[in-house]
Amino acid sequence: MTHAFTLDSDLRAVPCMLMRGGTSRGPFFLASDLPADIAARNRALLAAMGSPDPRQIDGLGGAHPLTSKAGIVTRGKPGQADLDFTFAQLQPANDTVDTTPNCGNMLAAVLPFALESGLLAAEGDVTRARVLTRNTGMLCDITMQTPGRRPRYAGDAHIDGVPGTAAPIVIDFLDTAGSVCSALLPTGNAIDTLAIRDPQTGEPLRVAATLIDNGMPMVLLRAADLQRTAYESVAELNADSALKAVIEALRLVAGERMGLGNVSAKSYPKMCLIAPPRDAAASIATRCFIPRVCHEAIGVLAAITVGTACVLPGTVAAGVAVLRGAGPVHTISVAHPTGEFTVELETDPARPGSIVRSALVRTARPIMRGEVLIPASAWPLP
Ligand code: NQM
16 A cells, blocks of 8 residues: 655655666756756755755755765757756755766766656667756767666666666767866876975975866876875775875865866865776776765766876876777776776877767666655745
């Protein structure tokens, strides 16, 4: 027997579906179910997630940046895309709602959400949709299994960072270079030197970095240059306040150099320590800060951006990454704290340093559907 809840109160009910997208999780909304005004929409999202509060005890957020995300989906413009997706990065402890960067993990949940919410109909045994991520204008094609025109979630694909296996969702990115930044290498250099004073010792510090954006603005640093290994555990790195202070100081300098202005309140650029792989099958070892806590795995577009640095001559990853085979299609295995992330990158031999396509596999599924209840003070009742 099903049970219907009734509600007659000063809480406002907003339809949504809680989705896992890759190694992230958050509520997905139809754009028509949220306020059109951006400030009002942000208030509604903050209330839905329970931010700001480190534990997000009064909302859906999971007290971590990877579970403080929301997706907003609508039909795309004919001739341009089947679906339009806006990704919103919230934070547990502050009141920012950032729709400037992309999130390739939440992106994986867009097609299942669109099918489940009736925004799009399944095509046949396999459904493919072109998705425009409005955050940066990025286009991709997403493919999932829909036997009998029903989404299938069970399957054999495993992604590190998520227990078990599920049906694969394939994402083909069409154009990722320079997402938030003006170009793939926003300073025009494959390596820049970042000069800071160590915030704890006051000692001057000069560190070589690759400032790069192939879908995600990132600062790549050789772990050895900071007397670390990039094999440390997430807990060790999160407890390493000396390292975190240096990384944040480097990030502020890098943000200005990348043309991003003052990034002190922004969730990007992400900071990534790199090292030669310890596992023979991997191409590179990574530990990513997003940007102040260490990622348990690595973001999707972060992995694409690191992979891109591996195949670009002259970056800090050159001489660190172990590449097998010789283009134009490179398979890069990016090792991270909970396993590895394989990305396929296609380069154009006629244009050295250009990536014409990137592809990867994720899994995603709806976890719960219903209505999130937010105080009417955050979005007044009609
Ligand atoms: O890089 C985390 C994640 C992400 C972003 C972050 C992402 C991406 O793992 O495309 O997916 O970098 O804050 O979801």
